[in-house]
Amino acid sequence: MKEPTRHERQLRCFRKRRYRSQGDALDAALVAGVERQRRAYLCPDCRMWHLTSVEAGPRGRGLSRMRAP
Numbered sequence: 001m002k003e004p005t006r007h008e009r010q011l012r013c014f015r016k017r018r019y020r021s022q023g024d025a026l027d028a029a030l031v032a033g034v035e036r037q038r039r040a041y042l043c044p045d046c047r048m049w050h051l052t053s054v055e056a057g058p059r060g061r062g063l064s065r066m067r068a069p
């Protein structure tokens with residue numbers, strides 16, 4: 001798999017919602033009811049926080065299919 005270029009990362013970053021803090025990001029995931037499927041990470045490009053999907057564990061398989069965005 002090809003590493004994303006900086007430009008591709010910035011594009012992805014641009015399309016994502018940004019949060020001022022990890023708490024804000026996690027709060028947003030909590031409100032949406034997807035805190036188990038999201039992880040907050042500090043973006044090296046914009047220095048803000050984003051949420052990213054995490055692979056569901058064996059017990060969480062199929063969870064993401066239950067909730068359409």
Ligand SMILES: [Zn+2]
Pocket residue numbers: 013014043044045046047048050
């Ligand atoms: Zn970013």
